[in-house]
Amino acid sequence: MRRTIFPRISHSASFLLVNILLVVALLILCDNSANAAFIWTSPCRYRILLSTNPVQPLSNSPVAIDMDFPQLLANMGSTETFDENTIEIVTYNSAASPKVYDASRSGYEKYLLPWRVSKYYGISRVTLSFPLISNTQKDYAVYFDTKESGIGKPDRPRGIVGDGDFFSEEYERREIGAGHMDTFCDFDGDGDQDLFKVTLEPYIYCYENIGSGGFEEKGKMTSNGVILTLPNNGEGRSWPALRFNDRDGDGDQDLFASFSDGSDMGFVVRFKNTTTPGGLITFTRVSDANNGRLLTVTGKSLVNPWFTSIAIVDWDGDGKLDVLSTPASYLEFNRNTGTGKDIANIELPGPKLWSSRLLSLLRLVRIFTLSRRTGAMA
Numbered sequence: 360m361r362r363t364i365f366p367r368i369s370h371s372a373s374f375l376l377v378n379i380l381l382v383v384a385l386l387i388l389c390d391n392s393a394n395a396a397f398i399w400t401s402p403c404r405y406r407i408l409l410s411t412n413p414v415q416p417l418s419n420s421p422v423a424i425d426m427d428f429p430q431l432l433a434n435m436g437s438t439e440t441f442d443e444n445t446i447e448i449v450t451y452n453s454a455a456s457p458k459v460y461d462a463s464r465s466g467y468e469k470y471l472l473p474w475r476v477s478k479y480y481g482i483s484r485v486t487l488s489f490p491l492i493s494n495t496q497k498d499y500a501v502y503f504d505t506k507e508s509g510i511g512k513p514d515r516p517r518g519i520v521g522d523g524d525f526f527s528e529e530y531e532r533r534e535i536g537a538g539h540m541d542t543f544c545d546f547d548g549d550g551d552q553d554l555f556k557v558t559l560e561p562y563i564y565c566y567e568n569i570g571s572g573g574f575e576e577k578g579k580m581t582s583n584g585v586i587l588t589l590p591n592n593g594e595g596r597s598w599p600a601l602r603f604n605d606r607d608g609d610g611d612q613d614l615f616a617s618f619s620d621g622s623d624m625g626f627v628v629r630f631k632n633t634t635t636p637g638g639l640i641t642f643t644r645v646s647d648a649n650n651g652r653l654l655t656v657t658g659k660s661l662v663n664p665w666f667t668s669i670a671i672v673d674w675d676g677d678g679k680l681d682v683l684s685t686p687a688s689y690l691e692f693n694r695n696t697g698t699g700k701d702i703a704n705i706e707l708p709g710p711k712l713w714s715s716r717l718l719s720l721l722r723l724v725r726i727f728t729l730s731r732r733t734g735a736m737a
């Protein structure tokens with residue numbers, strides 16, 4: 360059964376349509392009474408209608424709107440799983456007729472506008488971007504459906520919105536790699552290592568391990584329902600290096616990030632995972648005398664301002680997590696002498712410096728010891 364969403368503007372909050380971004384026009388939810396006239400062009404069973412109130416001339420002008428498709432489906436009584444590969448956007452003229460956008464396509468696909476979704480890890484809301492065609496095309500329908508429908512077309516080109524699309528590639532498997540600033544972690548606790556990547560930006564890009572060597576893009580990390588924005592220089596430059604670790608042993612992953620720009624440049628900052636059971640992923644910067652920065656007891660930083668990463672591991676096997684860092688061309692072993700597991704209580708009296716030759720020897724000794732413990736070596 361086909362379902363159209365008929366929200367009045369006053370009811371928009373219940374549909375979680377929020378953060379309407381003003382680009383060149385105002386997007387508003389379509390009035391209920393106008394809906395029936397718009398011809399259903401898509402094989403999708405669901406749609407939402409939007410209309411524009413242009414404030415200046417439009418010509419393929421990009422616009423973005425936050426939408427929660429799973430919530431929309433739930434509100435309409437569906438228990439199925441939303442499939443973004445079913446999204447189709449069509450614009451209608453004043454006579455409620457769909458407008459041809461690309462006449463070179465066959466069938467109803469000639470009506471389809473370009474679109475893109477930006478996703479956010481931990482929440483179901485996405486940002487949907489698409490172009491507003493002209494001042495005479497004031498009405499738009501966003502069609503969508505579920506994975507169970509089987510009508511998703513992941514290999515169908517979504518087109519170029521024109522608001523900074525980075526590039527266009529054919530539908531294909533793509534390589535993804537991790538640098539030393541990125542980190543692997545079983546964040547969702549399903550037994551496999553997920554990937555978290557960073558760049559210059561103050562954001563964490565999340566990729567869920569879906570098995571067989573595959574990773575699925577999940578968007579930017581969130582905290583309490585909004586994008587997690589890491590410390591930066593005020594212009595978006597952050598250059599973080601990440602490590603996740605369940606430092607306090609409460610079953611969720613706490614965040615340790617060092618920075619090469621911004622107010623925390625040259626420091627490791629601790630963010631405790633304060634997610635409540637069943638709640639939104641939330642990180643809270645540790646509040647202590649060092650403003651969350653991880654320092655030795657003498658006030659020394661563990662990293663330099665130049666892309667230093669750390670490792671958190673119980674290196675000496677005493678049951679307390681230690682910190683390894685590389686502030687220069689050597690490895691520092693920072694033995695944790697603190698008590699308690701709270702990430703605010705890490706106590707690091709100062710590093711021990713190891714040369715590469717000694718480090719290699721220690722590694723061999725450690726491997727031999729572990730092998731003896733596990734019986735891997737006779």
Ligand SMILES: [Ca+2]
Pocket residue numbers: 544545546547548549550551552553568
């Ligand atoms: Ca996982």
Ligand SMILES: [Ca+2]
Pocket residue numbers: 549551567568569570
């Ligand atoms: Ca997984």
Ligand SMILES: [Ca+2]
Pocket residue numbers: 604605606607608609610611612613632
């Ligand atoms: Ca934790």
Ligand SMILES: [Ca+2]
Pocket residue numbers: 672673674675676677678679680681694695
């Ligand atoms: Ca230890």
